[in-house]
Amino acid sequence: MKHTMEISGMRLLFDERLILSDVYMKIETGDTVGLLGRNGCGKTCLMRGVYGTLECEKSVIIDNISVYEAYKKPSLIRYLPQHHFIPKYLTLKRVFRDFAVDFERFTEFFPVFQLWENTKIGHLSGGMHRLVELYVIIKSDAKFILLDEPFTHISPVQIETIQSIIDEERSCKGFLITDHLFKRIQESCNQVYLLLNRKIHYVENEDDLKKMGYLF
Numbered sequence: 001m002k003h004t005m006e007i008s009g010m011r012l013l014f015d016e017r018l019i020l021s022d023v024y025m026k027i028e029t030g031d032t033v034g035l036l037g038r039n040g041c042g043k044t045c046l047m048r049g050v051y052g053t054l055e056c057e058k059s060v061i062i063d064n065i066s067v068y069e070a071y072k073k074p075s076l077i078r079y080l081p082q083h084h085f086i087p088k089y090l091t092l093k094r095v096f097r098d099f100a101v102d103f104e105r106f107t108e109f110f111p112v113f114q115l116w117e118n119t120k121i122g123h124l125s126g127g128m129h130r131l132v133e134l135y136v137i138i139k140s141d142a143k144f145i146l147l148d149e150p151f152t153h154i155s156p157v158q159i160e161t162i163q164s165i166i167d168e169e170r171s172c173k174g175f176l177i178t179d180h181l182f183k184r185i186q187e188s189c190n191q192v193y194l195l196l197n198r199k200i201h202y203v204e205n206e207d208d209l210k211k212m213g214y215l216f
């Protein structure tokens, strides 16, 4: 079944400073939407606004129903923040059980984790910890997945595997992914947008990014 999320009229002010204005985006099942933008332009704020953990003016409509506090509805949206969010004292077994994600399948993609089912996530390296968080969010049973800089701290080989998993999962989900690297976004996404001057701009190709001053 195809699901649609429409984000519109998003406007965010911090004191007198306008961060986002009139943001519009539509994401459907099967979409992998990439969001580029310079440091501090508002990508994280946009995601947190959609997720409902940052207050702002907005309309988020999923399948014709308005959603205000998406973070309370994990079956609709899951969000991977830039920072670690799974408590360090939890074992991998517990994490995969809580997210209802198959650990065996995970170890088929990433065999290095085979012996670590009873290891606490805090004992993993930062990159491994990140990989577990990224995987369980991508594989969670939700209609839309927001990934804030998912490839940071992940090795190139693991990035390729993750990209193939996202490609598989999009048959039943829609993805919004931020990154700084056009190449990575181009490889992972079927639509690309640039957040520039508080607004979302559709990007057809590299030339568009050059015209908008994002690439040289």
Ligand SMILES: Nc1ncnc2c1ncn2[C@@H]1O[C@H](COP(=O)(O)OP(=O)(O)OP(=O)(O)O)[C@@H](O)[C@H]1O
Pocket (backbone or CB within 6 Å): 014, 019, 037, 038, 039, 040, 041, 042, 043, 044, 045, 046
């Ligand atoms: N709680 C807050 N109070 C005031 N200003 C904030 C707050 N949170 C974010 N900002 C500011 O809003 C702007 C957008 O921040 P945001 O984190 O969304 O940028 P970003 O595009 O995700 O950056 P990066 O690519 O570096 O992660 C920044 O200038 C930031 O300093």
